[in-house]
Amino acid sequence: MENAYIVGCEETKQGVIFDPGDEAGRIAAEVERLGLSIVEIIATHAHIDHIGAVQALKEKLKVPFRIHKNEEILVKAYDQQCRMFGIQFGSEPGIDGFINEGDEISIGNLKAKVLLTPGHSPGGLCFMFEGNPGRVIVGDTLFLGSIGRTDLIGGDMKTLIGNIKSKILTLPDDTEVYSGHGPATTVGREKRSNPFLHMS
Numbered sequence: 001m002e003n004a005y006i007v008g009c010e011e012t013k014q015g016v017i018f019d020p021g022d023e024a025g026r027i028a029a030e031v032e033r034l035g036l037s038i039v040e041i042i043a044t045h046a047h048i049d050h051i052g053a054v055q056a057l058k059e060k061l062k063v064p065f066r067i068h069k070n071e072e073i074l075v076k077a078y079d080q081q082c083r084m085f086g087i088q089f090g091s092e093p094g095i096d097g098f099i100n101e102g103d104e105i106s107i108g109n110l111k112a113k114v115l116l117t118p119g120h121s122p123g124g125l126c127f128m129f130e131g132n133p134g135r136v137i138v139g140d141t142l143f144l145g146s147i148g149r150t151d152l153i154g155g156d157m158k159t160l161i162g163n164i165k166s167k168i169l170t171l172p173d174d175t176e177v178y179s180g181h182g183p184a185t186t187v188g189r190e191k192r193s194n195p196f197l198h199m200s
């Protein structure tokens, strides 16, 4: 019940997989169907539902995995997370590099700007793709009509809402928002009708 995103450049056929939580075989088949050559795997954050298929895909596609440094603690706690949620799948992924706020992710001719939005987790990242409209991958920071839970390690409601308001809601209203769970939405829609963003 988690959204993985495969982002590919139509001109160069390069691609990046974001948040492969499970079903590595299905994701790999889709990559092949799209004719993409994957250059890396990136996670918005390290809850197991977002990284459960990373290691399997790393081995299958021979690509590196990157995440924000503040999420390393959660990656290292992979087995504890499995126990906590009462599920066991995948295995702890090896981290090959870190991504920082302000970095630019290149996928062929596509470019995404990295936004650091902790609050749901200690080093949560969003990826803003320029375009018309722009598109932003937000992980569990923001959902259609909701926001990420803040009761897990490194979570903080005030920090999360502050980051959403300063870094996501400041994007153009027509920016498409792709969340870690549930359907896509837009910045304008959440600005108008997300009840969590009108509390303070």
Ligand SMILES: [Zn+2]
Residues within 6 Å of the ligand: 045, 047, 120, 121, 140
């Ligand atoms: Zn999460």
Ligand SMILES: [Zn+2]
Residues within 6 Å of the ligand: 002, 047, 049, 050, 140, 180, 181
């Ligand atoms: Zn999640």
